[in-house]
Amino acid sequence: MFKNVIVRIPSPSISEGITSADEGKPIYEKALVQHENYVSALTKTGVNVTVLGPVEEFPDSCFVEDVALCTSKCAIITRPGAETRREEAALPDMIAALKKFYDVIEYIEAPGTIEAGDIMMVGDHFYIGESARTNAEGARQMIAILEKHGLSGQVVQMSEMLHLKTGLAYLENNNLLVAGEFKTAAEFEKFNRVEVEMKEAYGANCIWMNGYVLVPEGYPNVQEKIEALGYKVLVVDTSEYRKIDGGLSCLSLRF
Template structure:
């Protein structure tokens, strides 16, 4: 069960965020409204939400998931692979928020790079995707830290997706949404795989919180498959964040 969530309000510079989506620039007022609806959905799941102030110097800073991994034993501050995001991980208000909840805070060090959008938690085990943003050195450091606290991790080779969780979402109870290159990945054979077609692949980025699953708006096939598994579904529009390669999981730290 998750008790706490950390989010950051989108900044007015959000239109300058990194993107490969070719869907135009996000509209700030719409992004703010969508973010408010996202926070509202989070509160319905019973968590306490810590809301950090916008950071105009960092257009992608609303995507807080990438800058820290929050586990049951420790928080691990990452070192983002995207140069424009590297200083986000050390922002004082984020460190202060983590310190409020964690006695043990660890840090990924140069030359390692990790963005936690590449990390999927399954119980006490963590799958770490090797992507353009997360390198092998960063993944090794992450696994060493996890093992120090009695947790475990393994690397997953990737070729196509931006982040591991671009095409995967673990919904607890052994249920795993899979899209694209991960459908055949041997690492995920033991799961009950719910396969998502590429045209709805963005919809595979859902988040499980306390028996609810938050699903992006506009992906009815994904929504139906999740409802058929018996979960309570909350639907949130994240279309403005999609324009800068962001999805539901990117927008929060959940622990």
């Protein structure tokens, strides 16, 4: 069960966020409303939400998931692969927020790069995607830290998706949403794989929260498949975040 969530309000500079999508720039006012609705949905799942203020100099800083991995034993501050985001991981308010919940905070060091959007937690085991943002050294350091604390990790090679969780979502109870290259990945054969077609691939980035599943708005087939598994669904519009390669999981740290 998740008890706590950390989010960061987007700043007006969100329109300058990193993107590979060809969908125009996010509209700040709309992004703000969507963020408020996201927080409201999280609150419905029974968690305590810590809200950090906007940071104008980092357009992508609302995507807090990438800068830390929150485990049952420790928090691990990452070293983002996107250079414009690297200093986000050291923002004092984020470190202070994590210290309220964790006695132990670990750090990934150069030349390792890793973004937690590339890490999927399944119990005490962590799947780590080696991507354009997460290199082999970052993954090696992360696994070493996890093992030091009695947890485990393994590397997943990937070539198509931006982040591992761009195409995967673990919904607990052995249920795993899979899209794109992960449909045939050997690492996930033991799961009950719920396949998401490419036209709804963005919808694969859902988050399980205490029996609920937050699903992005506009992906009816994904929603239907999740409801068929017996989960309570909360639909959240993230269209402004999609414009800068962000999804539901990117917008929060959950622990």
